[in-house]
Amino acid sequence: MIKKISNIVIKQLLTVSGAITGIAILFISIFLFKEGIGFFNSPAVEKGYSLYVHASNPINELSSKEIKEIFDSEITNWKTVGGNDEAIKIFRIDEIFQKYSEEELGKDYQLLPEKLGEEIKSDKNIIAYIPQKYAPTLTKGIKVLHIKHLTLSDFFLGKEWLPTATPSPLFGVMPLFLGTLLVSILAIIFALPLGLGVAIYLSELANEKIRKLLKPIIELLSGIPSVVYGFFGLVVLSPLVQKTFHLSVGETALTGSLILAIMALPTIISVAEDAMRNTPRAMREASLALGATQWQTIYKVVIPYAKSGISAAVVLGIGRAIGETMAVLMVTGNAAVMPTSIFNSVRTIPATIAAELGEAPAGGTHYQALFLLGCVLFLITMVFSIIAEIISKKKNY
Amino acid sequence: MIETKNINFYYGDFHAIKNISMKMEPNTVTAFIGPSGCGKSTFLRLFNRMNDLINNTRLEGECLIKSKNIYDKSIDVDELRKDVGMVFQKPNPFPKSIFENVAYGLKVNGVKDKKFIAQKVEESLMAAALWDEVKDKLHKSAFELSGGQQQRLCIARALAVAPSVLLMDEPASALDPISTSKIEELIHQLKSNYTIVIVTHNMQQAARVSDKTGFFMMGELVEYSDTKKMFLNPDKETTQNYITGRFG
Ligand SMILES: Nc1ncnc2c1ncn2[C@@H]1O[C@H](COP(=O)(O)OP(=O)(O)OP(=O)(O)O)[C@@H](O)[C@H]1O
Ligand SMILES: [Mg+2]
Numbered sequence: 001m002i003k004k005i006s007n008i009v010i011k012q013l014l015t016v017s018g019a020i021t022g023i024a025i026l027f028i029s030i031f032l033f034k035e036g037i038g039f040f041n042s043p044a045v046e047k048g049y050s051l052y053v054h055a056s057n058p059i060n061e062l063s064s065k066e067i068k069e070i071f072d073s074e075i076t077n078w079k080t081v082g083g084n085d086e087a088i089k090i091f092r093i094d095e096i097f098q099k100y101s102e103e104e105l106g107k108d109y110q111l112l113p114e115k116l117g118e119e120i121k122s123d124k125n126i127i128a129y130i131p132q133k134y135a136p137t138l139t140k141g142i143k144v145l146h147i148k149h150l151t152l153s154d155f156f157l158g159k160e161w162l163p164t165a166t167p168s169p170l171f172g173v174m175p176l177f178l179g180t181l182l183v184s185i186l187a188i189i190f191a192l193p194l195g196l197g198v199a200i201y202l203s204e205l206a207n208e209k210i211r212k213l214l215k216p217i218i219e220l221l222s223g224i225p226s227v228v229y230g231f232f233g234l235v236v237l238s239p240l241v242q243k244t245f246h247l248s249v250g251e252t253a254l255t256g257s258l259i260l261a262i263m264a265l266p267t268i269i270s271v272a273e274d275a276m277r278n279t280p281r282a283m284r285e286a287s288l289a290l291g292a293t294q295w296q297t298i299y300k301v302v303i304p305y306a307k308s309g310i311s312a313a314v315v316l317g318i319g320r321a322i323g324e325t326m327a328v329l330m331v332t333g334n335a336a337v338m339p340t341s342i343f344n345s346v347r348t349i350p351a352t353i354a355a356e357l358g359e360a361p362a363g364g365t366h367y368q369a370l371f372l373l374g375c376v377l378f379l380i381t382m383v384f385s386i387i388a389e390i391i392s393k394k395k396n397y
Numbered sequence: 398m399i400e401t402k403n404i405n406f407y408y409g410d411f412h413a414i415k416n417i418s419m420k421m422e423p424n425t426v427t428a429f430i431g432p433s434g435c436g437k438s439t440f441l442r443l444f445n446r447m448n449d450l451i452n453n454t455r456l457e458g459e460c461l462i463k464s465k466n467i468y469d470k471s472i473d474v475d476e477l478r479k480d481v482g483m484v485f486q487k488p489n490p491f492p493k494s495i496f497e498n499v500a501y502g503l504k505v506n507g508v509k510d511k512k513f514i515a516q517k518v519e520e521s522l523m524a525a526a527l528w529d530e531v532k533d534k535l536h537k538s539a540f541e542l543s544g545g546q547q548q549r550l551c552i553a554r555a556l557a558v559a560p561s562v563l564l565m566d567e568p569a570s571a572l573d574p575i576s577t578s579k580i581e582e583l584i585h586q587l588k589s590n591y592t593i594v595i596v597t598h599n600m601q602q603a604a605r606v607s608d609k610t611g612f613f614m615m616g617e618l619v620e621y622s623d624t625k626k627m628f629l630n631p632d633k634e635t636t637q638n639y640i641t642g643r644f645g
Contacts, residue, residue, distance in 0.1 A: 208452065282489035286551070289445060290502035290558055291479035300505065301491060 029378070036372035039155065042365040043147050045167050050132050051145040054124040059083045061146040064154065067168035070127060078125065091119065091128040113137055129167045150365070155372065161336040161347075163356060163366045171369040173376060175338045179253065179346035180322060180380070182339050183332065186257035187264060187321040192314065194261070195268030199313070202269070203276040204298050215270070222266035230330035233259035238331055247343055251333030254342045259327050264317040271316055275309020276302050311392035318384050323377065325350040349377045398423040398592045399444060399562065404458035406439060406448070413439045415616040416458075421609070423561075426584060426593045428603035428624065431613030432639070437596045440613070441564050444594065445481040446474050462562065479506060482555035486567040488547035490539035490554070495531050498539045498550055502558035517557050525553035526583050545576025552583065563587065565595040569602065581606050600640060604628050612636045 044064030045051065051067065053059065059081060062070075069075040070088055079085045096105075096115060105111050112134045120128050121141035128136075136142055150171065158172015198218075202211050234251075237258055242250030279302045287297040303310065325348075333345025336352065353370050360366035399421040406414035413436050421427045429437040442448045443460055446467060459466050467477055479502070490498050499518040508514055518535075522528040527549040531542070539550055548568060555563060565584075569577040584593060584606045597603050603610050604624060611621040612631075620627065620636045631637050 280489070282485060282487060283491065285447060285450070285483075285485065286489045286491065286554075287501070287505070288450070289447065289478055289483040289485075290505065290554065291475045292501075292505035293475050296505045300501070305492060 032371060032374050032378065035368055036375040039171070039365065039368035039372045040150055040152070042150060042368060044150050044154075044169070044365070045147055046169070047361070047364055048132050049129060049167055050135065051147065051167065052120050052126075052128045052130060052136060052142055053145050054120060054126055055141050055143045056124050057083060057143070059145070060143075061148055063148045064150060064168040064170060065158075067147065068160075068162070068165055068170055071129070071167055084125075086125045089123050089126045091123075091126050093128075093130050093134070109134065117142055155369070159338055161352070163360070163369060169366065171365070173349075173373065175336050176347055176349045176352050176373065177376065178339050179332070179336075180348040180350075180377075182253050182342065182346060183256045183260060183328060183348055184318065184321040186253065186342060187260035188314075188318055190257060190261035191264045191268055191317055191321070195265050195313070195317065196272055196310065198265075198269045199272035199276060199310075200298060200303075203273045204294070204302065215273070218266045219270050222270065226263065226324060226326040227330075229259055229263050230327035233327055233331040245343060249333060249345065251331055251345055252343045253332060253339055253346045256328045256332035256346070256348070257321075257342075259331050260321045260324055263324060263327060264320045267320060268313045268317040271313035272306070272310045275306035275313065278309065279305040308392040311388040315385050315388040318388075319381055322381055322384070323350055325354045329354055349373050349380075353377075398463065399594070400461040400464075401443075402459040402461070404440075404443065404456070404460060406436075406443065406457075407455040408439075408451070409453050413616050414443070417618045418458075419611060419618060419621050421592060421594060423592050424588060424590070425608040426588055426595060426606055428607035428610045429594065429596045429613060430598070430600065430603050430610060430639070431619075433598075435613040436616040437613050438566050441566055441594060441596055442483075444562065444564055445478050445483050447483065449474065479558050480560050481562040481564060482558065482560035484548070484551050484555055484563065484565040484568045487571055488544055488551050490542075490547050490550050493539060494536045495539050495542070495550060496535040499553050499557050502554060506558060518553075521553040521557040522550075524556050524587070525549045526579060526586075527553055543576070545572045545579065548572060548576065548580065549583070552580075556587075561592060563591045563593045565593065567596050567598060570598060577602070600628075600642075612639065614639075 045067065051062070057078070059078065062081060066075065066081050070081075071090060073090075075081060076088055077085065078088055093116070096112065096119065099119075100115060105115065113136050116128070116130060116134060117136035117139060120126055120136060121139070127145070130136065138144070147168075155171055155173055157174060158170060159174045160170045160172045161175055162170040202214060206214070233255060238250035238255050240250070241247065241252060241255045241258070245254075283301050283305055284297055287301045288294070292300065328348050329351040332347060332351065334347045334351065334355065335345035336347040337344070339346045353373055356366070357370050360370055400419070402418050404414055404417045405412065417440065429441065431437055439448065443456070444462065444467070448454055448456075456468060460468060462477075462481065465472070491501060493501070496518055499521050500514050503514050503517055508517075519528065519532075522531060527546060530546060531550075534541070539547065542550060548571070552563075552568070569580045572580065581602060584595065587593060595603075595606065607624045609622065610624045610627045612619045612627070612633075612635075614635065620631055620633050622632070627636065628640060631640065
């Protein structure tokens with residue numbers, strides 16, 4: 001009777017814990033995507049600000065990239081954005097304070113909107129960037145410039161990540177995406193052959209004593225917090241890379257991927273080694289008894305047999321590489337620019353999220369952009385897992 | 398064909414094979430019988446140096462196959478194992494297709510000629526009396542076969558590399574009576590081309606398939622003679638007791 005009840009209780013507990021985990025994961029994903037999708041409904045200028053032009057200006061709408069380039073003086077003629085052939089005149093609110101004294105603007109800047117309005121009306125080529133709080137009274141001569149919503153291509157194909165630029169920040173994920181891929185793929189290229197090599201050595205060649213010594217050490221290594229690895233990278237690896245390749249800075253994509261490779265190695269080794277050791281003795285004996293050499297036995301029997309375990313090792317390794325934040329933040333130099341070589345500074349998606357989430361106001365465009373980055377990261381890891389799954393399932397008798 | 402001279406074998410301190418000398422003639426079937434743990438498998442695995450894989454073991458004495466000491470330093474173990482095939486107690490096909498299982502031994506020995514491999518695979522499967530059952534599904538997984546078929550596949554796999562000796566460690570103990578009799582029939586047929594050593598727990602099987610029988614106990618070879626004599630009129634009383642089922 002007691003046994004029956006305890007059986008039921010245990011079963012229920014397991015079901016409940018399974019359900020809770022499932023719901024939690026679902027909730028997190030939904031939250032992530034919900035916040036991220038909001039990005040595409042956000043205007044591309046800083047919250048609380050608007051852009052104004054002269055009413056006679058044929059331009060009604062601009063994209064965030066155009067706005068950014070105008071204010072960076074990269075676009076200087078209205079013609080470039082489809083308007084008249086006239087030079088653009090940029091007006092920032094500070095300029096009003098040079099023109100008028102505090103008294104003229106009145107107590108609590110009461111008269112400021114009016115003065116701003118006059119300013120805009122007076123120049124038909126003006127573009128003014130003004131807080132909505134002091135919005136000029138909309139008379140005949142003034143119109144608010146409509147700003148296009150951020151689009152999928154702005155985000156996914158944008159080559160510039162300038163989330164705090166004013167008036168119009170840019171959220172092009174390309175440099176971060178490529179930075180992440182570059183660092184991760186490089187890390188895997190370093191870590192995978194080495195990790196599998198060590199795993200093969202440990203499981204097939206090393207004698208009992210060496211394995212008993214090495215295995216716990218390797219497993220211990222995978223438990224070291226990533227800041228420690230980052231610190232090591234900063235102090236040891238980065239100067240080393242700088243000296244070896246005669247660079248001006250040592251914080252590069254290469255440094256990041258080296259440190260990631262070092263971090264992913266223990267996981268890859270330990271999981272792959274377990275998988276290979278699980279190959280039944282009967283399989284090895286069958287192979288050897290047919291005159292196969294030890295090496296032939298390893299790559300024709302042991303490795304295929306351990307394939308799904310090995311690909312689990314790879315997925316875990318890649319997962320660590322792609323998702324790793326702290327160490328990469330410390331050694332890659334954090335430049336959100338399109339990577340052109342492995343000796344460039346780069347910035348990865350997780351590092352960006354970690355570095356910027358603190359300063360991005362909750363609910364703002366920047367904040368939503370970071371969530372969208374989270375979604376991208378989520379999808380990248382998922383794609384990797386699916387690929388690994390397909391490889392491990394392939395032709396497994 | 399096979400000759401052992403004063404063989405002693407130790408697992409660490411444990412003395413598993415005690416001073417065994419015996420001779421096996423070409424194209425005969427020799428059966429090893431004896432109670433569980435008496436060292437039959439250990440002794441059998443000495444002939445293809447399978448015990449080399451186990452750490453902390455020690456061997457004394459000589460084991461000659463075709464008049465060469467197989468434990469001599471000049472012996473290439475992989476070559477030896479090509480010539481001395483082995484079939485294990487539990488069927489252990491590779492997680493590959495039926496064809497690949499049989500072709501494995503050829504491929505690891507450097508045979509590249511696809512036609513030759515295909516022909517050898519067919520011959521071996523025929524020799525193992527499996528061809529008719531699998532000829533239409535050579536590229537299916539070996540795991541789709543029944544236990545008895547898998548064991549015959551393992552025999553075919555061993556035959557494909559053309560050994561001269563075939564070691565079988567209780568090859569039928571995991572099989573049903575019909576599969577068992579198929580294997581026994583097979584052993585009969587293979588005898589003309591191979592020297593076979595078979596370990597078995599089944600007295601009738603030993604009596605049916607073997608020319609000579611060795612009775613082992615506690616690591617010693619108690620008696621070794623013609624199978625007929627062994628089962629009708631053994632020299633030792635312990636043998637008599639074991640065969641008639643009074644112990645073991
Ligand atoms: N790897 C090993 N390490 C240590 N001792 C072993 C090992 N393998 C076998 N032995 C011991 O050696 C003795 C002989 O074992 P073996 O497997 O040769 O017996 P067997 O006659 O084949 O028995 P069975 O009929 O049950 O298969 C047993 O006492 C066993 O405990
Ligand atoms: Mg045995």
